């Protein structure tokens with residue numbers, strides 16, 4: 001921090017020593033353990049257990065690593081890690097990072113005892129790997145999360161919650177050991193009548209439905225989750241019953257229910273998704289830049305044509321701009337700054353749209369070679385698309401920004 005006579009400057013664009021070390025460590029893992037097997041998992045669509053195991057062995061897939069990453073006061077460490085992992089391979093990266101969604105759900109809503117009990121169970125240890133899943137989306141409730149149909153009913157006699165419903169598009173759904181499920185406890189109250197529950201490993205009544213076959217990120221497992229008379233103990237309600245009852249009472253009276261806090265949580269997790277998209281975009285840009293210097297047509301390297309070099313300049317500029325938006329939002333989230341203009345959404349929106357544009361341009365620069373599986377750019381193009389869809393579509397991100405800057409409840 002620099003004193004500037006009256007105000008503090010605590011901003012910088014260089015990574016510190018620790019961040020650089022972690023960046024290099026993750027990059028090496030991405031290069032040596034993810035890239036060589038990326039095409040294979042894309043083809044087979046199997047969950048990359050050996051890679052996740054290796055990540056666990058070196059401490060990359062662990063709650064300790066995530067906690068240390070979160071502890072970074074600049075907020076930038078997490079996006080740095082995400083970018084490198086997705087530079088390696090987005091599908092495998094999401095297999096490694098998928099449990100983080102469940103952790104975020106537990107941390108955002110749980111008591112400190114619940115965090116201490118359930119979060120380690122989303123990772124296990126290298127000899128006994130565990131996965132977590134965060135199940136919100138349903139066939140009739142995607143962007144419109146207020147209209148969830150999954151119901152949780154309290155059984156006072158046994159102090160249990162009985163959950164029934166179908167979740168869809170769930171990362172690690174059905175293969176996770178711990179599922180965090182969002183369900184409606186009082187449907188008339190919409191999103192204000194919802195609560196989050198941990199469904200611990202081995203609970204009867206939770207099962208995997210159909211596994212989805214995807215355009216991209218095919219190493220990441222996505223499936224339906226069916227909850228049928230699924231009974232969880234009262235202590236699995238995140239935040240506890242007293243807090244829920246209080247919140248419901250306030251919502252019934254039409255008072256504020258902490259919705260702003262939920263929005264702030266989303267705003268602070270979205271930069272991570274933006275960073276993942278930046279990782280794919282950077283992979284494609286670097287590959288296209290190398291190719292453009294090697295490939296000769298008309299007796300010169302194709303990069304010597306402005307049509308190609310300007311494309312690369314544009315790609316690099318957009319990637320840098322996306323990363324800056326991601327880092328700003330991550331820093332704001334970590335330092336509890338108010339997201340006045342939907343800065344978290346901006347970073348996810350711009351990062352994901354940039355990834356699509358950049359990977360598409362990379363295919364163009366490779367020409368026919370970009371269209372076939374001999375080169376990874378077609379895979380990166382397919383992988384990039386999901387980032388404009390999950391964790392809030394691009395349209396929803398526009399809506400968040402538009403509402404934030406206007407102060408109006410725009411549609």
Ligand SMILES: Cc1cc2nc3c(=O)[nH]c(=O)nc-3n(C[C@H](O)[C@H](O)[C@H](O)COP(=O)(O)OP(=O)(O)OC[C@H]3O[C@@H](n4cnc5c(N)ncnc54)[C@H](O)[C@@H]3O)c2cc1C
Pocket residue numbers: 101134135136137139141142143144168169170171172214222386389390391392393394395396399411
């Ligand atoms: C691979 C993958 C992994 C996923 N992982 C998870 C997970 O782990 N957990 C989980 O809970 N969910 C997960 N999802 C679900 C994901 O978050 C949803 O797909 C997403 O929120 C969009 O919902 P939807 O698919 O129902 O689309 P819809 O909501 O039906 O949207 C369809 C289209 O309409 C647009 N639209 C909708 N409402 C509006 C509006 N008000 N204004 C303007 N446009 C609008 C959307 O932007 C979109 O273009 C995953 C999805 C995929 C594909």
